[in-house]
Amino acid sequence: MSELNEALALFVLPWLFSEVIAENSHHQLTDKVGIDMRLVATTSVEEGALLAKAIYNDKGQVLLNVGARLEGKILSRLEEFGIDYIYIKDPDTDDIIVRNSISDELRVNAIMTIGDTFKQIQLDSNVSQTFVLEKSARKFKKLISALLDELQRSKELLNLLSDVFLHDHYIFSHSLNVTLYALAIGIEMKLTPKELELLGLGAILHDVGKMKVPEEILSKPGKLTAEEFQVIKAHAEDGFQLLRNIPTVPLIVAHCAYQHHERLNGAGYPRGLKGDDIHLFGKILGVADVFDAVTSNRVYRPAMLPHEGLEILYSGSGSLFDSKVVDAFRRAVAIYPVGLTVILSDGRKGVVAEQNPGLSERPVVRILEESGRKVEPYQVDLQSNLSLMIVSCDTIIKYEYAANY
Numbered sequence: 078m079s080e081l082n083e084a085l086a087l088f089v090l091p092w093l094f095s096e097v098i099a100e101n102s103h104h105q106l107t108d109k110v111g112i113d114m115r116l117v118a119t120t121s122v123e124e125g126a127l128l129a130k131a132i133y134n135d136k137g138q139v140l141l142n143v144g145a146r147l148e149g150k151i152l153s154r155l156e157e158f159g160i161d162y163i164y165i166k167d168p169d170t171d172d173i174i175v176r177n178s179i180s181d182e183l184r185v186n187a188i189m190t191i192g193d194t195f196k197q198i199q200l201d202s203n204v205s206q207t208f209v210l211e212k213s214a215r216k217f218k219k220l221i222s223a224l225l226d227e228l229q230r231s232k233e234l235l236n237l238l239s240d241v242f243l244h245d246h247y248i249f250s251h252s253l254n255v256t257l258y259a260l261a262i263g264i265e266m267k268l269t270p271k272e273l274e275l276l277g278l279g280a281i282l283h284d285v286g287k288m289k290v291p292e293e294i295l296s297k298p299g300k301l302t303a304e305e306f307q308v309i310k311a312h313a314e315d316g317f318q319l320l321r322n323i324p325t326v327p328l329i330v331a332h333c334a335y336q337h338h339e340r341l342n343g344a345g346y347p348r349g350l351k352g353d354d355i356h357l358f359g360k361i362l363g364v365a366d367v368f369d370a371v372t373s374n375r376v377y378r379p380a381m382l383p384h385e386g387l388e389i390l391y392s393g394s395g396s397l398f399d400s401k402v403v404d405a406f407r408r409a410v411a412i413y414p415v416g417l418t419v420i421l422s423d424g425r426k427g428v429v430a431e432q433n434p435g436l437s438e439r440p441v442v443r444i445l446e447e448s449g450r451k452v453e454p455y456q457v458d459l460q461s462n463l464s465l466m467i468v469s470c471d472t473i474i475k476y477e478y479a480a481n482y
Contacts, residue, residue, distance in 0.1 A: 114164040114175055115428055116416035119155050122147055122165060130164035130175065133185070161380045164416060169445050169454055170428050175415050178235045178257065179227045187224070190216055191281060192249040198319075199288040207323055210285075214278070214325045221256070221277035225270075228260055234432045235261045236383075236411035237372075248287055248295070251369055256280035258365035259358075261409040262402060266361075276358050278326070279333025283362050286316030286334060313338050314347050329358060337362035340397040360399040364390060364406050367398075382470060384412045384438070412437040419467045421457070424448065433460045438467070 114129035125146060132141040132155075141151070147165070155163065164175065179187075194213040198206045228235070237254055259280040263273045287295065290312055294305050301309065316334030320326050336359030339345035341352055345363070355363075372386040381389075387407060394403045413419060417429045419442060426446040433439055439459035445451060459465055 114173065114416050115167040115170050115418065116162055116164055116414060117418070119152060119160050119163055122152055122163065124148055124152070127166040128163065129166045132160065132163070133181065162382075167428075170416065170430075170443065173415060173428065173430050173443070176231075176233050176236075178231065178233065178237060179224060183223055183227060184253070187220055187253050188249050190220055191252050195249060195252075195285065195288055198285060206319060210282075210320065210323050211325050214323070217278055217281050218274065221260075221274055221281070224257065224277065225260060225264075225273055228257070229264060232434065234411040234434060234437055235409055236414045237369075247373070248284055251373065252281055252284055254369040254373070255283060255362065255365045258368060258406070258410065259361050262361050262365065262405045265405040265409040266401070275327060275329055276333075276361065279330040279358055280362060280365065282316065282320060282326075282330060283333050283337045283366065284312065284316065285319060286312035286314070289315050310338070310346050329356065332356055333358050333362055335359075337366050339363065340393075341399060342396050344397065357402075360402050364398050364402050368406070368410075382417070383410065383414060384467075384470070387412050407437055408435045410437060411440075413440050413467060413470075415440075417470055420469045422464075422466045422468050425457075427454075427457070430456055433458070436460055442467075 125148070128141055128143060128145040128147060131139050131143050134140055141155075144166075145151070147163075177184075190213075194209060194216075197209045235257060237257065256277055260273060260277055263276050268276065287309075290308055294301070294308055297305065313335055317331050320331035320334055321328060333356075335347070336350065336355055339348065339350040339355045339359055340363065341355070341360075343349045343351040350359075368383075368386045368390060371381045371389055372383055373380055387410075390398055390403045390406065394400045411432055413429045415429050415431060418426070419429060420426050421442065421444075424447075425444050427442045427444040429440045430443040431441045433441065436459075441456055441458045441460075443454050443456050445454055457465065459467070
């Protein structure tokens, strides 16, 4: 994805992140980032629509700024580079506010810290890898502390769909996202501060073994062969072996890399562990890892929306995934993100206006249409209207769930 800057430079002038903060501070580093916006599939955006939330690369450069007019060439480039959903300006939702789960500045810093470490590991010898990880462990602990501080201060459910960033390497963004999901679950399950720190460190490093997997296999657009899948599966043990020999990294962190693909019924890998033989952190990371994998754009398929990803977890709850962990995840994460167009069970259509903490499946919906006709907008709180439920979304993309998660 490093070609992205060149491609988008044809129609966008990037600014360094520090300059963007100075010029656009109203939507860069506050928790209220953007107004009058609706979340839509990029494929369904009408030409001439205005972008409501900026798109960044992982160095904090604005690739497409708020207010950009979305014409054919721009839309096709966004689709080409895997942007499945964007926020557009919409007068019917002019007071709906989308809040970032973490600040843009912290996300950029986190991606760069993870990326720098993983790139060094990929290039260096085994001896050098140990030195790099020992040195980076201190940086990661500070990073986890900052992430926890922002997550615990936020009163919002975790919503990573609002963070429109393009990354040169999937593993870097995936490692951060899994860390955020894992910490959100840990907070919901009332883990101690020390446990959260260890869980966060294990989450950041859970996929470090993939630095030994050839890029052509990691980025293969088609189905993996049996041999290629065996190479992929080796990353869990490779990560464990790398981390277990580092004095500053606790052994439980190494086991996070070892166990995040284990499943309750023994169907996971590399050891086929069952039930309580899997550490709680392994169970949490299993849920966080799968959810981020299916809700992220990949070379071989588009991203699911959060509620579709939750269905994957529900279908495996009690057999593949720990039901208590899945339930904590459901309470902590925004299943229907603010700005998403939804249809209720009585046929009314509207946009998610705000979340109900702990009830991610029952948000507040702003009704815009009844029986196919526009109406004066009004709000319905699904928390107090239990006979209603969300039955579909305008932006759903259907595809077959890949078995190799």
